[in-house]
Each structure stands twice: as C-alpha cells, then as structure tokens.
Amino acid sequence: MRLFPFSVKHFFSKEENDEIVAAIRDAEQLTSGEIRVYVESRCRFVDPVDRAMELFYGLNMDKTGLRNGVILYIALKDHQLAVFGDEGIHRKVGTAFWEAKIRQIVMAFNGTHYAKGIIQTIKEIGAALSEHFPYSAGTDKNELPDEIVFGK
Numbered sequence: 001m002r003l004f005p006f007s008v009k010h011f012f013s014k015e016e017n018d019e020i021v022a023a024i025r026d027a028e029q030l031t032s033g034e035i036r037v038y039v040e041s042r043c044r045f046v047d048p049v050d051r052a053m054e055l056f057y058g059l060n061m062d063k064t065g066l067r068n069g070v071i072l073y074i075a076l077k078d079h080q081l082a083v084f085g086d087e088g089i090h091r092k093v094g095t096a097f098w099e100a101k102i103r104q105i106v107m108a109f110n111g112t113h114y115a116k117g118i119i120q121t122i123k124e125i126g127a128a129l130s131e132h133f134p135y136s137a138g139t140d141k142n143e144l145p146d147e148i149v150f151g152k
Contacts, residue, residue, distance in 0.1 A: 027126025040151030043075030
C-alpha cells in the first residue's frame with residue numbers, strides 16, 4: 001500500500017501550489033531574504049538537515065548578497081523535513097528558531113494540513129527575515145525563483 005498515492009509534483013493541488021508560491025512572494029516583499037521550498041519523495045540514508053544543506057548549495061542559495069536564504073525541505077514518503085538557513089540569518093535567529101519551525105510544521109503535517117503548515121512556516125520565516133533583513137526598495141531584487149522545487 002502506498003502512503004502517498006500520487007507523484008511528488010501532484011502532491012499539492014494547483015490552488016495549494018499557488019498559495020505556497022504566493023506566501024513566498026508575500027514574505028519576500030518584506031525582506032531582502034530568500035525562501036525556497038523543496039519537495040521530494042525520499043531522503044533515505046541521509047539526515048534531512050544534510051540533504052537540505054546539499055540542496056541549499058546545489059540551488060546556489062548561498063550566493064545571496066546578505067547570506068540570508070532559507071530552504072524548507074520535505075521528503076514525503078520518508079516523512080523527513082528540515083529547515084536550513086544561511087549564515088547571515090542563522091546568526092540572527094539561532095538553532096532554537098529552526099527547531100521551533102520544525103515542531104510547528106510537524107504539528108500541521110500530523111493533522112494532514114500540509115499546505116497550511118508550509119504556508120504558516122513561510123510566513124514566520126519571512127517575519128524573522130524582515131526583522132533582521134528588511135526590504136529596501138533601492139537595493140533589493142528577487143535573487144532566487146519563488147516556485148516550489150520538486151525532486152524525485
């Protein structure tokens with residue numbers, strides 16, 4: 001029996017996908033920081049934080065000017081997730097912040113509110129980014145795509 005009888009790319013409805021992307025765009029309107037969501041099926045034999053870091057660097061998220069990119073990583077079939085922030089934002093919020101975001105999203109996922117959990121987490125990460133890296137109309141640009149990245 002398959003726990004998730006769908007392909008990864010079709011995990012979210014079109015509306016949910018659009019809402020997640022809109023949440024990323026809304027959050028980034030208030031900050032120079034960048035947020036990405038990466039969803040794949042499996043994270044076998046690898047710690048999810050290590051996988052999030054691998055993807056973070058693979059997606060060139062470490063190239064933001066202020067080192068304030070954040071990736072939300074989800075491996076659906078293996079029920080793994082991680083949040084990884086670059087050194088600029090990590091210095092500001094610390095490990096406890098990321099751990100709290102994980103607990104929050106796990107609670108939402110336990111209630112099968114996947115998109116809502118992701119959106120709420122994006123909003124809170126965006127708030128932290130805007131507090132420490134506020135948007136500046138004169139210098140800010142969208143350095144990374146806002147769309148959800150789907151792996152295998």
